[in-house]
Amino acid sequence: MTTPLALHLLKGALTSPTKRGPYAGARLPQDTLTLPAAAPGPEHVRRYARVCGHDPRADTLPPAYPHVMAFPLATRLMARRDFPFPLLGLVHTRIELTQQRPLARTERIGLSVHTENPAAHRRGTTFDVVTRAESDGEVVWHSRSTYLCRHSGSTPDAEPGRSAPPQDAPREDARGEDARPQSPEPLPAGETWSLPAGLGRRYAAASGDRNPIHLHALTARALGFPRALAHGMWTFARCLAAHEADSGGRADGIGFAEADFRAPVFLPARVAHAADQDTGAFELRGTGERPRLHLTGRVSASTASHGETATRSA
Numbered sequence: 001m002t003t004p005l006a007l008h009l010l011k012g013a014l015t016s017p018t019k020r021g022p023y024a025g026a027r028l029p030q031d032t033l034t035l036p037a038a039a040p041g042p043e044h045v046r047r048y049a050r051v052c053g054h055d056p057r058a059d060t061l062p063p064a065y066p067h068v069m070a071f072p073l074a075t076r077l078m079a080r081r082d083f084p085f086p087l088l089g090l091v092h093t094r095i096e097l098t099q100q101r102p103l104a105r106t107e108r109i110g111l112s113v114h115t116e117n118p119a120a121h122r123r124g125t126t127f128d129v130v131t132r133a134e135s136d137g138e139v140v141w142h143s144r145s146t147y148l149c150r151h152s153g154s155t156p157d158a159e160p161g162r163s164a165p166p167q168d169a170p171r172e173d174a175r176g177e178d179a180r181p182q183s184p185e186p187l188p189a190g191e192t193w194s195l196p197a198g199l200g201r202r203y204a205a206a207s208g209d210r211n212p213i214h215l216h217a218l219t220a221r222a223l224g225f226p227r228a229l230a231h232g233m234w235t236f237a238r239c240l241a242a243h244e245a246d247s248g249g250r251a252d253g254i255g256f257a258e259a260d261f262r263a264p265v266f267l268p269a270r271v272a273h274a275a276d277q278d279t280g281a282f283e284l285r286g287t288g289e290r291p292r293l294h295l296t297g298r299v300s301a302s303t304a305s306h307g308e309t310a311t312r313s314a
Contacts, residue, residue: 026125230265
């Protein structure tokens with residue numbers, strides 16, 4: 001998995017400078033990329049489970065793991081010359097996933113990825129990457145990731161939809177408001193997690209996502225960040241693992257999950273996880289006197305109200 005993904009990332013880095021717009025009204029590729037059915041590597045799954053806080057001995061896949069399996073496909077698609085947006089600089093703002101049932105770690109899973117739903121955003125243009133996982137001809141898992149390509153010339157009052165702000169704009173939410181927690185009724189307090197400086201490298205080894213902004217302070221500073229950033233998908237997966245633990249480790253405890261990535265987590269860090277088991281809502285925020293809100297989300301055991309990923313209206 002690692003070698004082809006690294007090649008796609010390199011290609012994306014090389015083609016990014018050539019993609020200079022115009023981005024408004026850009027057309028996305030219409031084809032779908034696929035991978036034939038295969039079972040994930042057991043050691044790879046265990047490594048991912050450990051770094052994200054799941055039980056590495058469980059018989060089922062962590063809920064967000066198919067995203068990792070399909071990430072090389074998504075990267076390959078976004079690195080192509082006919083893809084209108086530069087891979088470097090894309091911001092993952094939102095994720096939602098549905099699993100019809102827990103997936104066995106030995107299960108052979110086929111994957112498909114396509115892009116759709118380009119939409120004007122006050123900071124540029126958003127689009128969705130839709131992933132489906134099939135087992136024996138049945139769609140058993142699907143997700144929608146929203147990405148933002150920041151550029152000038154966007155409509156100032158464009159509807160931001162459900163997109164969250166760029167991860168390097170930590171003080172604003174999707175509507176340009178302060179993202180620091182302001183709720184008069186915060187979610188019930190949970191655990192405080194200490195995130196080491198090397199967390200990005202550990203997650204990169206487990207997921208294959210070796211974006212240099214996550215790997216080391218030096219590479220992050222070279223790209224304009226003061227320190228390395230935790231992967232947004234790690235924060236999401238870690239919150240799902242916490243929900244599983246709070247639910248007694250039930251594999252069927254998550255049928256649907258969604259999250260908005262609000263602000264980056266600069267490493268090392270201490271973050272506070274809060275969740276409401278009744279509503280399924282969860283948050284991840286910093287600690288201290290003026291903590292930043294990093295992530296908000298929701299989980300549900302049921303998929304009844306969340307049909308297969310469909311195109312959202314712009």
